[in-house]
Structures are given as structure tokens and as C-alpha cells.
Amino acid sequence: MAAPTAPRNGDNVLLSATGLVKSLGGKRVVEGIDMTCRAGEVLGLLGPNGAGKTTTLRMCYGFLRPDAGQIRIAGHDLATEGDAARRALGVCTQDDTFDSEFTVRGNLVQTGRYYRPRQEDLLARIDVLIERFGLGPFANQKPETLSGGFKRRLMIARAVVHNPRVAFLDEPTTGLDPQARVAVWELINGLRAEGLAVVLTTHYMDEAERLSDRLLVLQAGKVRAAGQSREVLGDVVGEHVVLLSAQADGTAQVIEWLRSRGARPAQILADWHVALDAPGLAAFVAAHPDLRYEVRPPTLDDLFLALASEDRR
Amino acid sequence: MNPYLPAFAWQSHAVLGRHLRVHLRNWYTATLPPVCEPLIMLLAFGVGLGRQIGTLTWNGAPMDYMHYLAPGILAYTAFMSSFFQSLFGAYIRMHFQKSWEGQLTTQLRLEHVVWGEALWAATLATAYAAIVCLVLAGFGLADQLALHWAWLPVVMPLIFLAALSFSAIGLYFTAIIPSIDHMSLPFFLVIMPIGFASSTYFPLPDVPWLTATAQLNPLHHLAEGLRGLLLNGQATWHLAASGGLCLLLLAALIPVDMRLLRKRVFGDG
Incomplete structure (x- = not known):
């Protein structure tokens, strides 16, 4: 806490x-x-x-x-x-x-x-x-x-x-x-x-x-x-949120990669939302140099998704 | 916390004031039932049925049915009006109008809201009883009824106490009935048995178990006490019995009402 x-x-x-x-x-x-x-x-x-x-x-x-x-x-x-x-x-x-x-x-x-x-x-x-x-x-x-x-x-x-x-x-x-x-x-x-x-x-x-x-x-x-x-x-979400298109080629593998590193991606409609701290983001960028994605600061909506994800676990 | 003290708190009287204000705005329609009901009862039963019955015996003395009926109507009005208001009225305010919830977010606590409801039911029932007295007086002016009229104002405090205790029964059912569809249950389980075993509308038959049961019925003692006072000008033990039973009823039911209503309103046992 x-x-x-x-x-x-x-x-x-x-x-x-x-x-x-x-x-x-x-x-x-x-x-x-x-x-x-x-x-x-x-x-x-x-x-x-x-x-x-x-x-x-x-x-x-x-x-x-x-x-x-x-x-x-x-x-x-x-x-x-x-x-x-x-x-x-x-x-x-x-x-x-x-x-x-x-x-x-x-x-x-x-x-x-x-x-x-x-x-x-x-x-x-x-x-x-x-x-x-x-x-x-x-x-x-x-x-x-x-x-x-x-x-x-x-x-x-x-x-x-x-x-x-x-x-x-x-x-x-x-x-x-x-x-x-x-x-x-x-x-x-x-x-x-x-x-x-x-x-x-x-x-x-x-x-x-x-x-x-x-x-x-x-x-x-x-x-x-x-x-x-x-x-x-x-505290709850992380410093950055990465948005990935769920329809893009190879997204499923990227999501698996993120999960294997302890991230908790959440799909909302056509996008995957992944909260990452700075080292996590650096590792993600380095591991997927050709991937198209968007990075933005977290919002309180991300907070709710993170809490809901924790509740499910 | 003492469950009885909030009866004297200004917050409970503020709730009573709210109900009074709402009622007075509709006084012209609200006054019709307490005027019409005894009028119809006295005409239909006292005059109409009374002619068929002729005289009946009460306490070993013959009397016509109209005179037997008049004090009974007064007692029954206190009982019925109070019960109805504390059951239907309170349930609607609590469940549908949400006025309890609005009150409970102010300086009022549940004890004040509940006592406010009980005091209001008793006040309204006493006011209705006073209106019944006026109707009876009208019959007196028409030479249909001869009562010891001077006792009428004197019995009002006892009628208030009786109505207050009957309201505690109504509030008990407000707390426990699952929905408004179950409103007929308390009428079937309480109103009818108490009403029929009370000598309000007719003398109780000489059945030992019924006579014994009636001794525990405050409405029976209220009706008999009022009858002794208004017909003979005599204060009988029934008045004391009625007052005592009503106090017992209040003392026993108010803490139960509070606990059940707390659970119902707050979902908190």
C-alpha cells in the first residue's frame, strides 16, 4: 500500500x-x-x-x-x-x-x-x-x-x-x-x-x-x-502504457512475450493496453524494434483496468 | 442507547412536523375518511342494524346498539388509524418515497425517524378520534345519542397512548414484510383478530377462552373503558388495564422495531 x-x-x-x-x-x-x-x-x-x-x-x-x-x-x-x-x-x-x-x-x-x-x-x-x-x-x-x-x-x-x-x-x-x-x-x-x-x-x-x-x-x-x-x-499502473493493435500481425506473440515478463496486458476493443515501468519499456523497445505501437502516460482508466486485473488474479 | 429517550428529542418532533405539514396541505381530502367512516358506521350499524337488534345487554343492563357502538368506534378509530399509518404510510415513505434515506443523511438518526413515525401515527389517530367525537356530538344534538360528553376530552391522552402502542405493531410489520404485496398479511394476522376479539362492535360471546384472550387485548380494555366512562360516567379498571397493556406493548416492541428497522434500512444487524 x-x-x-x-x-x-x-x-x-x-x-x-x-x-x-x-x-x-x-x-x-x-x-x-x-x-x-x-x-x-x-x-x-x-x-x-x-x-x-x-x-x-x-x-x-x-x-x-x-x-x-x-x-x-x-x-x-x-x-x-x-x-x-x-x-x-x-x-x-x-x-x-x-x-x-x-x-x-x-x-x-x-x-x-x-x-x-x-x-x-x-x-x-x-x-x-x-x-x-x-x-x-x-x-x-x-x-x-x-x-x-x-x-x-x-x-x-x-x-x-x-x-x-x-x-x-x-x-x-x-x-x-x-x-x-x-x-x-x-x-x-x-x-x-x-x-x-x-x-x-x-x-x-x-x-x-x-x-x-x-x-x-x-x-x-x-x-x-x-x-x-x-x-x-x-504506484498501481506504472509509468507508461503501450497500446498495440490487436489485429496487427504478430501481436499474439508480443503479448505472450509481455506476459512471460510479468506484464498484464488487457484487451479493450481493438487494442491491447500494457502498463510498463521505464526499464520494462526500454526492454520492450529493444526486443521489438520493428513493431508499430503507441506509448502514452497512464490514465485513471488504466488504473481501473489494472485493479480489475489484480482482482481477477 | 436508551431506545425510548429519542421520543422526546427535537429531531423526532421535526419528523412529526414534516408529516403534519404534508397532511395539512391536503387537509380537505385527508379529513373526509375520519368524518365519513364513523358517520357511515353509526348510520349503517347504529341506526340500520341497531333497529334489527333492538336492545342488547351490557354489564347486566339493557341498552340500544347505537349507544353500545359509539365508544367502540372511538376505540377502533385509534387502533385502525394508527396501525394503518405506521404500516402503509411508513412503508411507503421508507421504501418508495425514500424520505427516510433523505432524513437519515441529516442530523436525524434512525431512532428519530422511527419515533417520528410512531408519534405521527398516534397524533393522526388522536386527531381522527377527536373528529369522531364531533360526529358523535352531532348525533347527540340530533337526540340519537346520550353520552357523558364532558369525558370526551379527558380520554384523549389515553387514546394517544393506545394509538402510540398500536403504531409500534404497525412499525414491526413495516420492518418485516418482504414487499408491499404482503401488506394483507398484517391485516389478516393482527387487525382482524385484535378487532374481532375486542368488544368494539359487538359484545364478546361468553366463551371462556375468548374471554381470557381478550384480557390481553388492549383494544378490548380501551373499548370497555371508554364505554364505562362515556355511558355510565364511571372510570373502570379497564382504563388502567388498557393503559398498562399499551405501555407494556410499547416497552416490548420499540426496541424490537428499532433493531429490525436498522437491519432493513441499513442492511446492518
């Missing part, structure tokens, strides 16, 4: 989780995860399906009780100072969980009431959020009439209606068109600029790369790698 990289903006840790362990249905789902997130930082939580992302997140926002470990939100222990900790966090779940009985504005008001604010403060905050999240034209409509992008905006607005210090966003852009995704990215950037600690899970690698200051890669309930995206990719 790679050592977590120190975040860049001081020591203002707003989320601190140590030694999280959780079993569900008799199966160990999370096994000793540590994570921190600081003010003004976006922490990207990545991993293939079943890696333990959602369970970890659910423990952090108090939905599940960890079997072991400690979670502190803005300095409050979630287990012993639950009310204060919950007051300091906001959650945008994967599924829309609007209150379908209320309008867009009504949803914000009702959610705000679950934090017992002063009424005038709450109403003023809601006006600001409606303006900032572009929800003005729909404020008096029911949420089910909104497009997917605006539903997500409302979910995020609802998550921050009480001015939390930490925001958990569980796949906030899944199913959105590119324009709506970019709009949500801007909102997330805005939360970071406000000084919130944002924990984000996503399956979109470009999103994780663009938004996250640091990544935490989970695999089989453990931290597989942590740090900035380049460091994580170096």
Missing part, C-alpha cells in the same frame, strides 16, 4: 477516519481504511465495484456504524458526539432522495429544519443556494419535474443547506450529459473554494482527475494507493 501523500493546504483536517472496519452479511467489506480530508480539498475515492467505497462513505456520514475504527468530523467523534458531527457534514447520495411531497424550495426548507436553524437564517441561506445553484426558475416545482442535471444540483444544494464543513458526494454526476456534468463540476469547485472538505466518489476517471486534489484508491476493502493522481498511477 502506498503511503498517503500529505495534502497541500496545512493541517486543517475536517475529516479523519482511522482503522475503519466493517462487515456486512458476514462478509468483511472494509478492512482497516484510513483517510483524511482537509478544508478546501477534494478527496477522490476510487475503486472498482465492490471495493468498499460506498460502505466507507456511509460509515463516514453516520449511515453505518463501523465495527472498529474512529471517524472525526470537524473535530467531533461521530460515535460519541454524533449530533455535532452530523451537524458538520452534508451528504449527496447516489440516488435522489428528495421529499416528493415538497417543491424544490420546500425540499431545502424541510431538510434545513432537520438541523433546527433559526428560521430567518434558513430562508436567507435557501435564497442564496437557489440563486447559486441556478434553481430559481424551478423553485416552486416538484423535484420530479426537473432534468437529471437540476435534480443533482438540488441534491447538492440540499446537502449544504446547513453550511456543513464536510460534504460527501457519492457519484454526483452519474447518468448526466456532459454539459450537466460540467455544471456540477463547477458547483463542486465552488464548495472547495468555500473551504469545505469534499469527499467524492465517481466512476468517471476524467472527473476524478479534474476535481480531486488527492485520490484514495480502494480495492477489496483496503487502501490500494493514495496521493495525487500521478503518484497513484505510478
